[in-house]
Amino acid sequence: MNVYEAIEKRRSIRAYKDQPVEQEKLDRIFEAVRKAPSASNRQEWRFVVVRDAGLRQELMRAASQQSFVATAPVVIACCAETDGHVMKCGQPCYPIDVAIAMDHLTLAAVEEGLGTCWIGSFNEAEVKAILGIPEKIRVVELLTLGYPDAMPSPRTRKSLEEIVCYDRWSL
């Protein structure tokens, strides 16, 4: 499917089939992830791909008890090994660069018939303890991955007129 179809088809999936994700699909997806752009090609992103059922159960507890985190066959801790570089614009580059890679991941997943959900509601220290992630590493987001068991309707979105203007600010 083309990019527009994948974007159209993507949903935040919170119900997954009890079906593992094939290793070759994971490999293709992460091949796409590693090609993402990043500030000065720093590639600070790191991923812990969790398939172990016990660990997923523990991650669920660290992620505000959201039960779908345990039932998704794969939970990915999306991390940054960062030197804390702040761009001239004032933004640290690591959360942005991890997000770019994760968006690549979510669209590649659609191409593979898989669903994902971004999770920002989790306790970072607990996730690091569960997965043995070193102190200096930041866990930016969790992402669930698996075969969707239900496809939610599209959520409402702001109109183009509410988010796009031309040449000078007029929103």
Next chain:
Amino acid sequence: MNVYEAIEKRRSIRAYKDQPVEQEKLDRIFEAVRKAPSASNRQEWRFVVVRDAGLRQELMRAASQQSFVATAPVVIACCAETDGHVMKCGQPCYPIDVAIAMDHLTLAAVEEGLGTCWIGSFNEAEVKAILGIPEKIRVVELLTLGYPDAMPSPRTRKSLEEIVCYDRWSL
């Protein structure tokens, strides 16, 4: 082209043809952008699409004198109208959500035969003054957009083994 082909084909484009971007392409691209996910569907992203040559010249000066910023037919100030919400994981959601929308934008651009380049090296206050962007709005990144005049070779990337591990941290 499918998602993998678009990801493979995407480059950071710093040389553009002197050729405007059709309005219908911009409309299709921003239709894709507005479908991006965001924390609690906040959609804090806002975009100032700059085509005026004088303004692009001024933006070039605010963006560390990177000359391609003035020669790109479109420069987009990718902004956030944010309440400063910080997710439980400790990350503010607005830079991540703007980055997700921008990644959608860059891949949709490839689908349209267009190129983009992320720019984090700019003076935020100067960009806001040039475009009349209100004080409370953050400018997260600039993005150039246009028909590529030259296609750089792919840059090196870390191997999968350097960025992906399974079940427990082992990088």
